[in-house]
Amino acid sequence: MLKTHYCGELNKSLQGKQVTLAGWVDRRRDHGELIFIDLRDRTGIAQVVFNPQISKQCHEIAGQVRNEFVLKVTGEVALRPSGTENLKLPSGEIEVIVREVEILNASKTPPFYINEDSEVDENVRLKYRYLDLRRQRMLNNIILRDKVVQFFRDFLHKKGFLEIETPILIKSTPEGARDYLVPSRLYPGSFYALPQSPQQLKQLLMIAGMEKYFQIAKCFRDEDSRADRQPEHTQLDIEMSFVEEEDILKLMEELFTKMVETVKPEKRVITPFPRLSYKEAMEDYGSDKPDLRFEMKMHDLTDIAGKTQFAVFQKVIADGGSVKGVCAGGCANYTRTQLEELNKFVQSYGAGGLLTFALGGGGDIEHLTLDMVKSVAAKYMTLEQIQEIARRCGAKPGDLILAVAGKTKVVNKALGELRKEMGTRLGLADPNLLAFAFILNFPLFAWSEENKKWEPEHHPFVEPWDEDKPILEKDPGKVRAHCYDIVCNGYELASGSIRIHNPELQRRIFRFLGYKDEEVQEKFGGFLDAFEYGAPPHGGIAPGIDRIMMILSGSPTIRDVMAFPKNQNAVDMMLEAPSPVRKEQLKELHIRLSDD
């Protein structure tokens, strides 16, 4: 090794020892005679001092050094002169008096600051990702990620899981996201697909008798990116045999609770994790991934609205829509401009507009009078109706009720987003709280307006509830699934289900979904055959590691917790991928490009 110690591990106990450090110049402070250099490596920063009276030669070299030069220095660890200690640095009580220095490599001036956490255009950061990763915040994220993954591995191994790799070149499946395809050289016109998840493979591992499987699995989806979505991401993929829904939930609760205790003990977790049905989540928060760090529930006001003379309400209700509201505490004094901003906000999610009731004055809601209420709808409503709305929303004078009327789906989306927005504006979400929750009782099927048929809400291998099996074909919308999500702070962190292991039931589901037998055989044949050979009851789940990291590290995007992410347009700015390939490569793959 070119070094005897790491910068971050230097402290008083090494006083008088000779050490050799190697790392990057974080900062240089040149006082003409004395030169101080903050030498940085993965573990931290150590101040090294160049004194011409100790070594004239070293001092001269230090004079030529610039930021990000790679240095090897040897010298004695010494206590800093009294009064010059730097308490901000872990190694701030000591410094290294340099007697030998070697420039291992020079560096160009970096295109952005490495040594401070300033905003930099993300494209520049991504192009020079290797420099971006030198920055403290990025390094911390990478180190935290390592700890988390290490924890998962240890935890699951202790629970008797086997870590098993599954192939990356697999078969394209018809449903779900768009596949990334890989052309086959040996079979003209045929393609492999990259896994959207190792779903079928992990189920086959259960049939193979592995009983408890996990994998840190790369998953690929050729869909548009988002702040929390990338073309490729990593899942902690888990599958177990002989389990019921409750077993998986218990395991996950322990996994996440202990993970946070281990890697981020300063974060608060509420146990047991709250359990919400999908229906409750949608009704109370307008989302299947509610941010439960604060309450501010949505309340259904449709029945009260129906009794008013307000035409907007009448029309919406006649069309089968709903009216819902939330209470923004203490916001009655919002200005016209602020309200207009919120109005625009809900409109951007497709709502017709935002209806507000500002409840002026003080006291309690029983003493409210009409002239204390500011709302365009007030003149079409009685005081009693407004009071009823206020009571239902839990509003008191001084509060602002925000209501949206329209199609139920739009109302949920728009008001749900507004709820989150108000939570942010009012600082309701405790930044140290990780509000985990299970979302349960998903419907097995959802009606597709687009395709005019029932489609699996999750995927076609999900086990329906036993008591709902009789009505599977008769009342498909009512069939509940053994499907569960884990949400945290407004993100979907994991999704899983108990799978169908009975081939007869599986065939029945496919028949119901409108697949012809040949079609099923062609698309899932190899997979389904396996179920004829003693498939154990099994189920699993797959937490998204990148999203976990986003939340744990407080990062605004998934890109900040991945070493080498792609930008929103799925381009790797550093490697410049994707890129055209040579004609011969295409020819070998039997691919000809079309002109359009």
Place this chain on the structure above:
RNA sequence: GGCCUGUUGGUGCAGCGGUUUAGCAUAUCUCCCUGUCACGGAGAAGAUCGCGGGUUCGAAUCCCGCACAGGUCGCCA
């Protein structure tokens, strides 16, 4: 594909129709400096204001188109 926002020296920002020779901070370069730690001081250099049109006596500034980026809707079993 739609919508919103942004694009000004290396980086981050200001300027939003006319003394702006485009300003500030920081980085860079030169010189000075023995206790700094976001060291300090003096000076210098560095920008066809994303691209292309248009409006105007005059455009970084207003309008249109395009490109790129971010956010989002659709999409993501």
